Amino acid sequence: MKTTYLKQFAVLLMAGAICSCSNDFEPVSEDAATSQDTTKVTTKAFLSLPISYTDESSFVNSLSSYGFLEPDDINLNRSGTKSGYNSVYGFNIPSANQVTGFKWNSGDESTEEWRPQGLTGFNWGGRKFLLATWYGVGPGTISGVYNQHKGVRIALVDITDMNNITYRHILLVQDKNNMSNSNLYRSTNSYDQLDLFCPVTIHAGGVAYSNNKIYVVDTKLGMRVFDIRKLIAVSGDSTKNRIGREADGTLKAFNYSYVLPQIGYYDIDNANPYSCISLGTGNDGEARLWTGQYLTPSDNQTPKIYGFALNSNGQINMGQTIQQLEPQDNATGNNGPVYRVQGVYRRGQASTSLVTTTGNSSYEGSTARLVRHYSGDGAGTRFRWPHGAEDLYYDSSTGYLWNLTEYETSKYGQDNRCVFAVRYSDYD
Known part of the structure; x- marks a missing residue:
C-alpha cells in the first residue's frame, strides 16, 4: 500500500x-x-516535501513460516576488543x-569487501546493543573488488560488557519483486538469484533505531525500514553466491546465517542525497529522525x-x-x-x-x-x-x-x- x-x-x-x-x-x-x-x-x-510510504509487511509476513527471531535470539559468533x-x-x-570503544576482529578490520557506515543502538532483553551497517564494496571504490552484489549487512554488537564484546553480521534483504524497480534495486555483478528475496543494494550511509524499527538511509530514495523482531535464520551456502529460496524451500543468503527483511520504505522528494541519519529531538523536544546531505562546494547546493x-x-x-x-x-x-x-x-x-x-x-x-x-x-x-x-x-x-x-x-x-x-x- x-x-x-x-x-x-x-x-x-x-x-x-x-x-x-x-x-x-x-x-x-x-x-x-x-x-x-x-x-x-x-x-x-x-x-x-512530498513523502510516500510503501508498506511491504505482506511480503515479510509471507516468511513467517520460517520463524521470526529477536536480537537476543541471535548467536553472536565474532568478538571485538577494546584494546x-x-x-x-x-x-x-x-x-x-x-x-570507551572497540575494534572489530582482525578479519573485519582488514576486509576490503565491506565498509562500515551507519551506527545506532538500543536495549533489548536487559542487554545493550549497537548496530552498524556495512555496504558491499565494488571496483568503483577499491579496484579489483566485486562484492557490491551482496548489498548491505548489519553488525549486531552486544556491548553489555565492554570487556566481552560479541557480534554477528546479518544480511539485509528485500522482496524479489523490487528488482524490477530501479529506485529499489541496482543491478551489479552476477550472482545466483533465487526466489522470494534479493539483496538491498544501497550505500547504507546511516542507520537509526526507534521502537523496534531500523531506518537505513538510501542515498537518492529516502529511507528503508526494517523490524528488528523479524530476523530469520537461513541455511548455509558453500558457494557464497546464492540468495533467496531454493526449490526445496530452504533459504540462502550468500552463506550468512541470518537475514532481516525490509518491511517498507519512504520515498522523500527534494531532500536527497541522504548520507546519514540519527534519532534526535526537535525544537519542542519531540522525537525526530534527522538526516544529513553529503554535498561538496562543486554541487552548487547548500547542505541541509x-x-x-x-x-x-x-x-x-x-x-x-x-x-x-x-x-x-x-x-x-x-x-x-x-x-x-x-x-x-x-x-x-x-x-x-x-x-x-x-x-x-x-x-x-x-x-x-x-x-x-x-x-x-x-x-x-x-x-x-x-x-x-x-x-x-x-x-x-x-x-x-x-x-x-x-x-x-x-x-x-x-x-x-x-x-x-x-x-x-x-x-x-
Whole structure:
C-alpha cells in the first residue's frame, strides 16, 4: 500500500548561545571569533516535501513460516576488543575526552569487501546493543573488488560488557519483486538469484533505531525500514553466491546465517542525497529522525539537515512539519555551510546540531571534524575528530555520543576501523 502526502512546511528555530568549549577545538582567529558573535544566519522555510510510504509487511509476513527471531535470539559468533581502539590510524580524540570503544576482529578490520557506515543502538532483553551497517564494496571504490552484489549487512554488537564484546553480521534483504524497480534495486555483478528475496543494494550511509524499527538511509530514495523482531535464520551456502529460496524451500543468503527483511520504505522528494541519519529531538523536544546531505562546494547546493517527527509507534508522522536547518562551519575552516556531512545529531530544544564532516585539511592526523552549530549563529565550532568518521548515534541512557570509522587496514598500512564513544557534554 502506498500513501502520498504533500505539506507546506515552515521551520521553527531557536537561537542558541555559545558556551565554553573543551580544549580540543580547532583555534579560530580573532576576526573569525568576532564574526561568530555578530553574524546571524537566516534559515529558509521549506516550502514542500512530498513523502510516500510503501508498506511491504505482506511480503515479510509471507516468511513467517520460517520463524521470526529477536536480537537476543541471535548467536553472536565474532568478538571485538577494546584494546587499541584509540590507536587506529587518525584517531585524535584528546585523552581527557576518550570514554570507551572497540575494534572489530582482525578479519573485519582488514576486509576490503565491506565498509562500515551507519551506527545506532538500543536495549533489548536487559542487554545493550549497537548496530552498524556495512555496504558491499565494488571496483568503483577499491579496484579489483566485486562484492557490491551482496548489498548491505548489519553488525549486531552486544556491548553489555565492554570487556566481552560479541557480534554477528546479518544480511539485509528485500522482496524479489523490487528488482524490477530501479529506485529499489541496482543491478551489479552476477550472482545466483533465487526466489522470494534479493539483496538491498544501497550505500547504507546511516542507520537509526526507534521502537523496534531500523531506518537505513538510501542515498537518492529516502529511507528503508526494517523490524528488528523479524530476523530469520537461513541455511548455509558453500558457494557464497546464492540468495533467496531454493526449490526445496530452504533459504540462502550468500552463506550468512541470518537475514532481516525490509518491511517498507519512504520515498522523500527534494531532500536527497541522504548520507546519514540519527534519532534526535526537535525544537519542542519531540522525537525526530534527522538526516544529513553529503554535498561538496562543486554541487552548487547548500547542505541541509532535515528533522522528521515520529509518532508513538516509531513511524514518521506525516502530519507534522519537517524541520530544516543549514548548519554552519567555523570561520577559519569554511566560513559557510558544512560540506561533506557524514553524520548528524540534533538536540532541537537546545538549538544544537552536531555533524561529522570529512575531506578537510589534515589536522592532528585526520581530515575529519566534528562541527557544533547553534541555530542562528553565523559560525560553528570545529573539534578534532578521527579519520574516516561516519554516522553518529546518541545514547540518552549514558549521555554518550558514538561514532565509527570506515577504512580497511590496507588503505593506510595500519588499522583504521573502530567504534568509539565520547561524552556529549564535552562537545555541547
